[in-house]
Amino acid sequence: METFKADVAIVGAGGAGLRAAIAVAKKDPKLKIALISKVYPMRSHTVAAEGGAAGVVQAHDSLEHHFHDTVAGGDWLCEQDVVDYFVAHCTEEMVQLEHWGCPWSRKPDGHVNVRAFGGMKIERTWFAADKSGFHMLHTLFQTSLQFPSITRFDEHFCVDLLVEDGRAQGAVAINVASGEFVMIEAKSVVIATGGAGRVFRENTNGGIVTGDGMALAYRHGVPLRDMEFVQYHPTCMPGTGLLFTEACRGEGGFLVNKDGYRYLQDYGLGPAEPTPRNKAMELGPRDRLSQAFWYEQQKGRTIEGIHGSAVHLDLRHLGHKKLRERLPQICELAEEFMGIDPAKAPIPVRPAVHYTMGGILVDGNCASPLPGLYAAGECSSVGIHGANRLGSNSLSEICVFGKVAGDHAADFARSAKSAPSATLQKQADAAQMRALSLVRGNKGTERISVLRREMAETMERGCGIYRLGDEMQKTCNELENLRERYKRVKVDDTSSVFNTEWLLAIELGYQLQVAQAMAVSALNRKESRGAHQRLDDYKLRDDANYLMHTLATSAGDGPPVISYGEVKITHLPPGVRAYGAAGEAADAASKAKSAEGKAP
Amino acid sequence: MKAAPRTIRIEVLRYRPEQDKEPVVQGFDVPFTDDMSVLQGLQYIKDEFDGTLSFRWSCRMAICGSCGMMINGVPKLSCSTFLRDLYPNTVRVEALAHFPIERDLVIVLDDFITKLHKIKPYIIPKEPRALSQGEYLQTPEQMAQYEQFSACINCMLCYAACPQYGLNSSFIGPAAMALVHRYNLDNRDGGRAERDPYVHSEEGVFNCTAVGYCSEVCPKDVDPANAVNINKTESAKDYFLRFLKPKGAQA
Ligand SMILES: Cc1cc2nc3c(=O)[nH]c(=O)nc-3n(C[C@H](O)[C@H](O)[C@H](O)COP(=O)(O)OP(=O)(O)OC[C@H]3O[C@@H](n4cnc5c(N)ncnc54)[C@H](O)[C@@H]3O)c2cc1C
Numbered sequence: 095m096e097t098f099k100a101d102v103a104i105v106g107a108g109g110a111g112l113r114a115a116i117a118v119a120k121k122d123p124k125l126k127i128a129l130i131s132k133v134y135p136m137r138s139h140t141v142a143a144e145g146g147a148a149g150v151v152q153a154h155d156s157l158e159h160h161f162h163d164t165v166a167g168g169d170w171l172c173e174q175d176v177v178d179y180f181v182a183h184c185t186e187e188m189v190q191l192e193h194w195g196c197p198w199s200r201k202p203d204g205h206v207n208v209r210a211f212g213g214m215k216i217e218r219t220w221f222a223a224d225k226s227g228f229h230m231l232h233t234l235f236q237t238s239l240q241f242p243s244i245t246r247f248d249e250h251f252c253v254d255l256l257v258e259d260g261r262a263q264g265a266v267a268i269n270v271a272s273g274e275f276v277m278i279e280a281k282s283v284v285i286a287t288g289g290a291g292r293v294f295r296e297n298t299n300g301g302i303v304t305g306d307g308m309a310l311a312y313r314h315g316v317p318l319r320d321m322e323f324v325q326y327h328p329t330c331m332p333g334t335g336l337l338f339t340e341a342c343r344g345e346g347g348f349l350v351n352k353d354g355y356r357y358l359q360d361y362g363l364g365p366a367e368p369t370p371r372n373k374a375m376e377l378g379p380r381d382r383l384s385q386a387f388w389y390e391q392q393k394g395r396t397i398e399g400i401h402g403s404a405v406h407l408d409l410r411h412l413g414h415k416k417l418r419e420r421l422p423q424i425c426e427l428a429e430e431f432m433g434i435d436p437a438k439a440p441i442p443v444r445p446a447v448h449y450t451m452g453g454i455l456v457d458g459n460c461a462s463p464l465p466g467l468y469a470a471g472e473c474s475s476v477g478i479h480g481a482n483r484l485g486s487n488s489l490s491e492i493c494v495f496g497k498v499a500g501d502h503a504a505d506f507a508r509s510a511k512s513a514p515s516a517t518l519q520k521q522a523d524a525a526q527m528r529a530l531s532l533v534r535g536n537k538g539t540e541r542i543s544v545l546r547r548e549m550a551e552t553m554e555r556g557c558g559i560y561r562l563g564d565e566m567q568k569t570c571n572e573l574e575n576l577r578e579r580y581k582r583v584k585v586d587d588t589s590s591v592f593n594t595e596w597l598l599a600i601e602l603g604y605q606l607q608v609a610q611a612m613a614v615s616a617l618n619r620k621e622s623r624g625a626h627q628r629l630d631d632y633k634l635r636d637d638a639n640y641l642m643h644t645l646a647t648s649a650g651d652g653p654p655v656i657s658y659g660e661v662k663i664t665h666l667p668p669g670v671r672a673y674g675a676a677g678e679a680a681d682a683a684s685k686a687k688s689a690e691g692k693a694p
Numbered sequence: 695m696k697a698a699p700r701t702i703r704i705e706v707l708r709y710r711p712e713q714d715k716e717p718v719v720q721g722f723d724v725p726f727t728d729d730m731s732v733l734q735g736l737q738y739i740k741d742e743f744d745g746t747l748s749f750r751w752s753c754r755m756a757i758c759g760s761c762g763m764m765i766n767g768v769p770k771l772s773c774s775t776f777l778r779d780l781y782p783n784t785v786r787v788e789a790l791a792h793f794p795i796e797r798d799l800v801i802v803l804d805d806f807i808t809k810l811h812k813i814k815p816y817i818i819p820k821e822p823r824a825l826s827q828g829e830y831l832q833t834p835e836q837m838a839q840y841e842q843f844s845a846c847i848n849c850m851l852c853y854a855a856c857p858q859y860g861l862n863s864s865f866i867g868p869a870a871m872a873l874v875h876r877y878n879l880d881n882r883d884g885g886r887a888e889r890d891p892y893v894h895s896e897e898g899v900f901n902c903t904a905v906g907y908c909s910e911v912c913p914k915d916v917d918p919a920n921a922v923n924i925n926k927t928e929s930a931k932d933y934f935l936r937f938l939k940p941k942g943a944q945a
């Protein structure tokens with residue numbers, strides 16, 4: 095087996111992985127970096143992000159506002175000290191990207207422009223038209239090319255981590271082009287493998303978003319935190335799930351039901367005004383908007399099509415010119431995929447799974463409980479999203495915490511010694527045998543596509559926008575059963591070169607474990623909070639019992655063991671999450687109250 | 695959009711280096727609905743008929759650049775080419791032209807990645823700036839200079855369209871040239887002199903015979919032909935100036 099000796103190994107070359115690699119390279123050019131990705135870096139799913147990234151810039155905005163929006167948006171399940179660090183470093187990272195060439199949209203005077211986004215009180219979303227993620231990813235990738243200390247392993251699929259002496263010491267990967275294995279030794283490892291949205295059926299995620307890194311860490315005993323919180327994005331293409339960015343609504347788009355009525359005003363988000371008001375109506379938070387859709391559907395006020403119910407995203411009043419300028423990609427999607435000109439007709443949309451709030455448990459330094467193992471980006475749970483992520487916080491997250499992970503992994507690598515190669519080699523050989531057993535002498539009977547479909551369907555039934563105890567229980571049972579059947583998974587392709595069926599089989603194994611962590615975490619949370627909404631006996635938030643992080647720890651073949659961890663609350667005690675006019679009244683009341691408190 | 699139980703014939707050029715001496719055509723009858731892309735057709739084949747068919751894809755929304763292939767002889771993104779537009783004819787799908795085939799519809803991309811490294815596609819600052827100084831100023835007009843050329847998704851359709859690249863793969867080619875141009879035109883950048891030697895070398899712009907098919911097939915309106923041509927003129931100018939100016943003088 096080919097081996098490569100690195101100081102820091104980074105698994106994943108999306109926004110977070112690339113930012114981490116650059117951080118290590120800048121910190122100490124002597125550190126050898128291995129950057130491993132199952133696709134070419136510019137194919138990573140960061141590329142699909144449309145709307146933009148948050149960072150306070152306007153004079154009337156403040157870090158405190160960004161903090162408040164994030165913590166309240168997360169329904170108080172955020173680590174407040176980490177959120178503090180986050181909001182204080184977003185803008186710097188956005189400026190850093192600008193210096194590296196990111197074509198952020200500008201104001202006439204040459205300064206960077208910002209736009210409104212759901213759940214954000216003041217406009218603070220930096221954007222590059224509606225291709226923000228695309229530009230961020232290409233900027234980071236191209237910038238990374240100047241650092242000779244970064245050795246890339248493009249189209250290398252990670253199958254396991256090396257853990258020796260109780261710490262992470264590298265990774266084992268398949269070179270997709272040849273089917274050969276590579277052992278990458280390292281003194282510290284960063285996981286930056288992105289989310290897991292593909293465990294659901296209708297979703298906005300690319301085919302590669304399969305939770306691999308989460309499963310890798312989980313198999314080595316690292317808990318997955320808050321996995322029950324899965325975000326549905328309210329405006330997606332029926333059938334494919336492709337996304338119409340929230341920026342459509344930030345720019346002034348309306349959501350209307352089959353009667354042309356702006357139904358959000360019936361769900362505590364009003365009043366309905368002709369132009370967008372932050373944190374109200376169409377700019378309310380995603381969980382609330384997706385929930386409102388569900389109710390409209392129950393009331394029979396949605397539009398029925400071949401891919402189920404939908405409502406209309408109406409952009410007509412923005413006019414052709416503004417649409418082309420601010421939302422070119424949206425126009426392209428609507429036209430090419432649906433044959434709709436958004437300047438002339440409304441676009442049918444429905445909620446689809448979008449974002450994995452939970453992930454690998456890490457502290458504010460992106461360090462997991464396993465020494466030497468770090469995680470950043472959507473695969474991690476560093477604590478800024480709580481029970482519901484605010485749009486445009488995650489593109490900032492991948493930069494802020496990509497850098498943190500890189501810096502800390504570099505420090506760790508500088509002080510650590512590597513284990514003797516022979517013991518690592520033994521582990522790598524075992525990992526290779528396990529992976530190869532899927533293709534060599536495979537006598538399986540279960541088709542990958544069938545298992546995958548059943549997994550996605552049961553996740554959608556049990557862990558959708560609204561959840562019921564008995565349905566979640568059923569999903570848990572079905573997942574256990576699917577994991578059992580997975581042991582007999584069938585792979586027809588026995589070749590070495592670019593064997594995608596083999597990789598799909600390995601991914602399915604990852605997905606089933608991640609799905610199980612989600613479902614069992616959800617079943618055990620007997621309250622409703624953020625993206626986890628129950629319609630049985632637990633319709634309300636229950637701070638007395640569940641102001642806690644869920645921790646799912648692997649128990650081998652069985653379902654995870656669930657435990658709970660404390661939530662760090664520094665200065666914003668749990669309050670009511672209110673939006674629209676009610677939100678403004680609540681803000682005013684709390685201001686008056688704190689003024690009272692301060693009075694002598 | 696109505697569901698229609700129609701069936702379309704998809705013929706795929708297969709090549710498995712471990713089994714096939716040369717590429718072979720395999721045909722499948724695929725049921726489809728009006729909103730199904732060629733990519734979804736291939737996914738259907740992989741899920742239902744033959745798990746060994748290999749192709750790259752991820753985003754499904756024409757932005758990751760993975761899924762380029764020849765569709766009826768034309769380089770296209772399979773995720774944004776729709777079966778309804780090809781029906782009732784047979785669809786012929788092959789790996790992108792002018793690249794070595796890794797397997798089935800997967801091409802070897804190494805050449806482009808090497809070129810990417812060579813062109814230094816990153817800001818080489820004209821004036822260094824500290825983070826504390828905030829962003830560089832760039833007016834919308836200044837941004838408009840290069841914006842189009844920054845939209846490239848590295849899908850390689852233009853290379854599959856370029857007859858010159860087909861003849862001589864050492865040619866820098868359209869997308870890499872567009873990217874050079876993107877950075878050269880950015881008012882934050884001062885790296886032109888570092889990129890020029892490669893651009894004006896034997897592998898550089900001069901190879902272009904101005905066919906323009908690259909811009910025609912580009913799914914992102916990058917117009918790489920334009921980038922190549924502007925640089926050709928510049929390159930010719932530079933070549934000329936070299937004789938007129940003393941060594942080291944700025945053009
Ligand atoms: C359609 C869409 C629009 C979005 N819009 C916004 C927005 O406007 N604002 C915002 O803030 N957020 C947005 N998000 C969310 C945000 O884009 C993501 O959370 C973020 O980009 C994730 O980045 P990442 O670096 O963590 O992961 P990714 O970019 O997904 O990268 C993961 C990397 O890991 C690698 N990898 C995975 N598994 C393996 C393995 N087994 N072996 C080797 N490598 C592996 C992949 O190859 C890839 O390089 C959007 C998300 C989607 C889906």
Ligand code: SF4
Nearest residue numbers: 846847849850852912
């Ligand atoms: S220039 Fe256009 S066709 Fe060529 S790689 Fe870029 S996006 Fe694709």
Ligand code: FES
Nearest residue numbers: 754758759761773
């Ligand atoms: S799948 Fe990403 S461009 Fe087609």
